[in-house]
Amino acid sequence: MTIRYLEIFVEVCKQMNMSKAAQSLMISQSSVSQAVAALEKEYETILFERLNHSLYLTKAGEQMLYLSSQVLKSVSQMEKTMKLGNTVPTLNIGVCTTIGSCLLHPLLAAYRKRCGDVHVHVSAEINNSRVLEEKLLHAQLDLAVIQETDASPYLRYRPFLKDRLAVICWNGHPLAEAGRKTDLTELQKETFVGRESGSGTDYLLKQVFSSHGLSLKMDWCCNSIEGIKQAVIHRAGLAVMSEFLIQKELADKTFRVVEVNDFVFARRFVMACHKDKMESPEFKQFVALCDQLGQEGMEDLIAAT
Structure with missing residues (x-):
């Protein structure tokens, strides 16, 4: 060989x-x-x-x-290190779009603070969960924060953050009336603005409707959080988004949450890596930070942004 x-x-x-x-x-x-x-x-x-x-x-x-x-990546890193004459540890992480929009930057700031005087080069990629899983399988990322869906036998997972999704509409939509509640059957009649195929949010939303024998009318797809928000503001349709992403718009009443009878849109984000991943010191330090922060600490970081 x-x-x-x-x-x-x-x-x-x-x-x-x-x-x-x-x-x-x-x-x-x-x-x-x-x-x-x-x-x-x-x-x-x-x-x-x-x-x-x-x-x-x-x-x-x-x-x-x-x-x-993995071998070719290590050889490439060895050549760069030896030619430069120094050793700078690297950590390549990926995060799904939701986490990238609300938590990535404060989390990386906390990680750099934890590293202290030890310089670690961190490369971060924001993409949908399916793409990130593929990159983990091909050793293009060390770890990724993705939505928990169907587990791959080639990856291992650990809890990261619990999240709730909200159905949102623009202020003035009939479903925005105070005290009004709806159900999935009525929501089926509405037009939705959704995420691109491969998105964890898109996967969960379609799974919820199909599990009740219902279909979802999605006329518009966006691959950015801001694009979805603008579509709702301009009345292109309803949307389902993480509650972490819409606090400002709810506070200033740009958006209203549509109350859905007897149903909670909940999900969990996980840290994933390849099952055969060799954990470097910087990898272990990042995981330890996330474990230490826990749900409450993560929410505090999000609230501070």
Whole structure:
């Protein structure tokens, strides 16, 4: 096994086509096939299923992809460190859009304070939960804060923050009348402004309606919190948002919460990492900070922003 073989294997996984991988790496297709065959022979396993002229990763291949990505990442970091002549620890984290909008910056400030004089380079990405899970599986992130949904057998999770979602409308909407309550059947008649596919909020909302045999009318999708707020303000539809994100608009009565009979939209955010993740000191320190803050501490950070 060589580093070059791992690079070729990862590129094949990216392209899922040996010919395209060869073109990308500017080598012959036979060299690509030889590298994959050598890895399969060395580890006595099958990395790809070959069906109808298409490639599919086996379970062993998925594991090999994660570990190979980790090795290549470590080699890249080693080269940068040795060439620079110093060692700056790094932490690559991802957060879902809700957490990125209300908690990321105060949390990172608290983390830097906890690190003291030890300089840690932190790279943070805001994206939807599905994208972040994929990046964890491919060793592109050390950890991610995502909405708890269907658990992946390749990731491990720990509690992060409980959240409540609210159905909101503009001030003046019929459902905004004081004391009025509605139900999911009536909400089915309304138009909603939603998040993009892959969003945890979008997943939960559709799951709630489908579990009651109802469909959701969603005419507009936005991939930003501010975009959804503006859509509601301009009466494009109702929306479902975290209560953490709408405190200002509720206080100045820009938005009203629609009361839904006998139903609470609740969810939980979790910290996720790959099940085989090697935990660095900076990784452990970040997790310890989050554990120490807990629900109350997280809410205090959000309220202070």
